[in-house]
Amino acid sequence: MAGRVVLHGMWASPYSKRVELALKVKGIEYEYAEEDLKNKSEELLRYNPVHKKVPVLVHDGKPIAESLVIIEYIDETWKEGPRLLPQDPYERAKVRFWTGFLQQQLFEAIFAVIKTDGEAQERAVKEVHEKLKVLEEGIKGSYSGGSPFINGNSMGLLDIVVCSTLGAHKIHEEVLGVKFLDPEKYPRVTSWVTALVELPLVKEATPPLEKVVGLLQFLRSSFLESAAA
Numbered sequence: 001m002a003g004r005v006v007l008h009g010m011w012a013s014p015y016s017k018r019v020e021l022a023l024k025v026k027g028i029e030y031e032y033a034e035e036d037l038k039n040k041s042e043e044l045l046r047y048n049p050v051h052k053k054v055p056v057l058v059h060d061g062k063p064i065a066e067s068l069v070i071i072e073y074i075d076e077t078w079k080e081g082p083r084l085l086p087q088d089p090y091e092r093a094k095v096r097f098w099t100g101f102l103q104q105q106l107f108e109a110i111f112a113v114i115k116t117d118g119e120a121q122e123r124a125v126k127e128v129h130e131k132l133k134v135l136e137e138g139i140k141g142s143y144s145g146g147s148p149f150i151n152g153n154s155m156g157l158l159d160i161v162v163c164s165t166l167g168a169h170k171i172h173e174e175v176l177g178v179k180f181l182d183p184e185k186y187p188r189v190t191s192w193v194t195a196l197v198e199l200p201l202v203k204e205a206t207p208p209l210e211k212v213v214g215l216l217q218f219l220r221s222s223f224l225e226s227a228a229a
């Protein structure tokens with residue numbers, strides 16, 4: 001599949017990282033345009049006028065927005081290379097179901113821990129553990145082979161999304177002082193994430209730890225300040 005491919009992203013965005021990983025798994029050549037989210041480019045606003053967010057993938061001049069939509073587009077357009085979604089409709093449905101759970105439930109619960117402190121944060125941490133328990137049980141029930149990797153032997157959509165949700169667990173520990181991944185409580189999820197973050201392809205796409213820690217600390221204090229104002 002020929003055509004120019006440009007990814008508009010932001011270095012620390014977990015959503016941009018998802019698309020970056022999908023492109024790398026597929027071995028697709030692409031150009032990268034870093035966006036300053038405080039001063040969005042005219043192209044980003046034109047390509048994604050609805051949400052005005054990264055990532056946006058521009059293929060042959062055609063823009064596609066929303067990380068999960070982009071990944072499905074990539075998989076359907078570049079049929080060569082490893083598939084990101086299973087061919088079997090039931091397996092594909094399971095991937096979409098757990099991807100939705102990660103995105104809507106676990107990701108949001110972790111975000112709540114980042115934005116709060118004190119008792120509200122304690123409640124949010126409890127919520128994350130509840131979601132992790134559900135994920136652990138769900139993986140056990142839905143994937144008899146367990147992890148890694150849910151989709152075979154190369155990363156699929158679900159691996160990509162779990163990586164962008166829990167891959168930063170060391171950063172969460174450092175900034176928030178909470179440990180989410182516990183091999184005793186969540187053996188499958190922990191071994192899954194540990195194996196994923198060790199993949200050369202993932203390491204290549206991961207920004208330096210100190211840089212992300214700095215950004216997360218900054219974001220957290222901005223959230224706490226605006227909540228107190």
Ligand SMILES: N[C@@H](CCC(=O)N[C@@H](CS)C(=O)NCC(=O)O)C(=O)O
Nearest residue numbers: 013014015037053054055066067068
């Ligand atoms: N649902 C979107 C979320 C994308 C998103 O939230 N992107 C953030 C960066 S992490 C963004 O561009 N924020 C800019 C803004 O909100 O103005 C996706 O999956 O692509």
